[in-house]
Amino acid sequence: xxxxxxxxxxxxxxxxxxxxxxxxxxxxxxxxxxxxxxxxxxxxxxxxxxxxxxxxxxxxxxxxxxxxxxxxxxxxxxxxxxxxxxxxxxxxxxxxxxxxxxxxxxxxxxxxxxxxxxxxxxxxxxxxxxxxxxxxxxxxxxxxxxxxxxxxxxxxxxxxxxxxxxxxxxxxxxxxxxxxxxxxxxxxxxxxxxxxxxxxxxxxxxxxxxxxxxxxxxxxxxxxxxxxxxxxxxxxxxxxxxxxxxxxxxxxxxxxxxxxxxxxxxxxxxxxxxxxxxxxxxxxxxxxxxxxxxxxxxxxxxxxxxxxxxxxxxxxxxxxxxxxxxxxxxxxxxxxxxxxxxxxxxxxxxxxxxxxxxxxxxxxxxxxxxxxxxxxxxxxxxxxxxxxxxxxxxxxxxxxxxxxxxxxxxxxxxxxxxxxxxxxxxxxxxxxxxxxxxxxxxxxx
Numbered sequence: 001x002x003x004x005x006x007x008x009x010x011x012x013x014x015x016x017x018x019x020x021x022x023x024x025x026x027x028x029x030x031x032x033x034x035x036x037x038x039x040x041x042x043x044x045x046x047x048x049x050x051x052x053x054x055x056x057x058x059x060x061x062x063x064x065x066x067x068x069x070x071x072x073x074x075x076x077x078x079x080x081x082x083x084x085x086x087x088x089x090x091x092x093x094x095x096x097x098x099x100x101x102x103x104x105x106x107x108x109x110x111x112x113x114x115x116x117x118x119x120x121x122x123x124x125x126x127x128x129x130x131x132x133x134x135x136x137x138x139x140x141x142x143x144x145x146x147x148x149x150x151x152x153x154x155x156x157x158x159x160x161x162x163x164x165x166x167x168x169x170x171x172x173x174x175x176x177x178x179x180x181x182x183x184x185x186x187x188x189x190x191x192x193x194x195x196x197x198x199x200x201x202x203x204x205x206x207x208x209x210x211x212x213x214x215x216x217x218x219x220x221x222x223x224x225x226x227x228x229x230x231x232x233x234x235x236x237x238x239x240x241x242x243x244x245x246x247x248x249x250x251x252x253x254x255x256x257x258x259x260x261x262x263x264x265x266x267x268x269x270x271x272x273x274x275x276x277x278x279x280x281x282x283x284x285x286x287x288x289x290x291x292x293x294x295x296x297x298x299x300x301x302x303x304x305x306x307x308x309x310x311x312x313x314x315x316x317x318x319x320x321x322x323x324x325x326x327x328x329x330x331x332x333x334x335x336x337x338x339x340x341x342x343x344x345x346x347x348x349x350x351x352x353x354x355x356x357x358x359x360x361x362x363x364x365x366x367x368x369x370x371x372x373x374x375x376x377x378x379x380x381x382x383x384x385x386x387x388x389x390x391x392x393x394x395x396x397x398x399x400x401x402x403x404x405x406x407x408x409x410x411x412x413x414x415x416x417x418x419x420x421x422x423x424x425x426x427x428x429x430x431x432x433x434x435x436x437x438x439x440x441x442x443x444x445x
Contacts, residue, residue: 003079003094010082011050011098014141019043022134024127024146027249028281029063030120032437035250036061036109038124038131040074042139050098055105064117067124069110072096077132081143122188123149123246130252133175137255145175145224145255148247150188151264155232157239159204164236166203169193173217173225176258182217182225204235213262220258227264241266241278248280249434265432276328276398277431283438285330285418286398287428288374289410291317295351296420301373301413302361304339312373312413315420315435317428318349319379319408327376327402328431329395330412331438333364336371338391348379348409357409360385362401370415370438381407398431415439 021041028034039056052074060066072093079095104111109124126149136143151170158164171185171193187193196207209231217224234241243266251260266278279286298311319325343358358378365371376385387402395401404410414420417439422428428435 001094003083003089003092004097005094006089007075007079007082007095007098008050011044011078012048014136015042015044015050015139017044017046020135020139022131022138024131024134024253025250026065026124026127027246029061029065030244030281031061031063032281032283033061033063034281036065038109038127040131040135042135049100051101051103052099053103054110055103055108057105057108057110060107060109060112060116062117064119065109065121065124066112066116066118067110067121067128068112068118069104069128071102071104073128074102074132075099077129081133081136120244123244126150127246130175134253142178142256144177145182145218145220145258145261146247146252147174147182147186147225147261148172148227148252148264150186152244153266154242155203155205155234155239156242157204157234157236159236164203166199166205168199168230170228170230172264173227173261175252175261176218176220176222176224176255178256179222181222184212184217184226185228186225206233206235207231208233216262218252218254218259218261220254220256222258224252224254224258224261227262231270243278245280273400276396276400279397280434285372285412285414285435285438286328287317287430287433287435288330288412289317289319289327289428289430290324291319291410291428293422293424293426293428294318294349294409296422296424299354299413302339302341302359302375304341305337305361305363305373307363307371307373307413312416313418313420313436314354315412315414315422316351316354317410317412319404319410321381321407324430325404325406325408326400326430327374327404327410329364329397329399329401330374330435331364331366331372332397333366333372333395335362335389335391335393335395336365337363338387338389339363343378345378345380345383348377348407353377353379353409354411358385360387360402362387362389364395366415366438368438372415373411373413375411375413376402376404377409377411378404379408
C-alpha cells in the first residue's frame with residue numbers, strides 16, 4: 001500500500017485535473033509500414049481517479065515491432081521514475097495499482113491480435129517509455145527528454161568456406177535530464193556490448209574505430225547524451241548486413257526548449273567514392289541530391305526518356321552554390337536509358353528550368369516493373385553535367401551516379417501512386433532524406 005500511496009501522491013503533484021496527451025512514433029516496422037504512432041492520454045478526474053488510455057495508438061504492424069504490453073507497465077514505469085530518488089523505497093506491485101483504469105485497444109500496436117510478429121518489441125518499448133516521459137513534460141513537470149532505441153546489427157555470410165552470423169549492439173545517447181546532461185552510450189539499460197577482442201577473435205571482422213560520437217546529443221541547457229561511432233571492415237567472401245535503426249525520420253525530441261538529438265545512420269564504404277548511406281527501410285525513395293525542395297507537382301517527364309505524356313508527381317530540388325552537387329540514385333534499379341538534352345542556362349530555382357535548361361535524364365527500371373526518372377539540370381552558374389554510369393548498370397539506393405557544377409536542380413519523377421513525404425521549403429540530404437514511399441504494384445485481377 002505504501003508504494004501505491006506514494007505513486008498516487010506523485011501523480012496528483014504532476015498531473016492537474018484534466019486530460020494530458022502525448023504522441024511519439026516508430027519510424028518503420030522494417031516492412032515498409034510507418035511511421036507508427038504511440039498515442040497516450042492520461043486523465044485525472046475531479047474525484048482523483050487516474051485513467052491511462054492507449055486506445056488511439058496505431059493498429060498492429062505487419063513487421064515485428066508489435067509489443068504485447070502488460071497493463072501493469074504504465075504504473076510500474078511511473079513508479080520507477082517517481083520513486084527513483086528514494087533509496088528507502090523498493091518499487092513493487094503497488095506502482096501497477098496506482099492507476100484506476102488502463103485502456104488498451106485490441107488489434108493495436110500495443111495489444112496485437114494473434115498472429116503478430118513481436119521480435120523487435122524492445123524498440124517499441126523504448127518509445128513507450130519516451131512517450132510516458134512526454135506525458136510528464138506536457139503536464140508541466142520536468143522529465144528526461146527522449147532517446148532512441150539501442151541499435152542492433154546482424155552480419156551473416158561465409159568466410160573461409162564456413163558460415164557465420166554476427167549479432168552486435170550499439171549504445172545510444174539518453175535524453176537530457178531536468179538537472180543534468182544525458183548519459184552517453186547506453187546499451188538498453190545496463191548491458192555491456194561485445195569487446196573488440198571478442199569480435200575479432202570469433203568473426204571475420206576488424207573493428208577500425210569505436211568512439212563516442214561527439215556533439216550528437218540534442219543541445220540545450222543540459223545536452224542530450226552522445227551516441228557512438230563503430231566502424232567495421234568485413235573480411236568475408238560474401239555477407240549480408242541488416243541494421244535495426246530507429247528515430248531517424250522522427251528524431252528523439254527535446255524538452256524544456258532543448259532541441260532534438262542527432263539521428264543514426266549506417267554508411268557503407270565510408271570515405272570512398274562509392275560511399276552510400278543505407279535507406280532507413282525498404283521500398284522508399286531517398287533524395288537524389290542535397291538542396292531545397294522548391295516544387296512538388298504533377299509534370300510530364302522529359303520526352304527524350306519515352307515515358308509517355310501522362311503527368312507524374314515531380315519533386316524538384318534546387319542546389320545552391322553552397323550545396324554538395326553529387327547526385328545519388330533515389331532507389332535501387334537498373335539504368336534503362338540515359339538521355340542528354342541541350343538547352344538554356346536559366347536560374348535553376350525557376351520551374352521553367354525543368355523544361356528549358358540543359359539536362360541529363362536517367363530512367364531507372366525497378367524490380368517490380370515500375371519506372372522512375374531522375375534528371376540532372378544545369379543552372380545559371382552550372383555549365384557542366386557529369387553522368388558517371390552507363391545504360392544497363394545496376395544502382396543501389398543512395399549510390400553516386402553523377403555531379404553537376406555548380407548551382408543547379410535535380411528533378412525526381414515518381415511512379416504512379418507514390419505520395420511525397422517531403423514539403424516545399426524542406427532541406428534534403430542526398431541519399432538520406434526519405435522523399436516518398438514506393439506504392440505497391442497492383443496484383444492482376
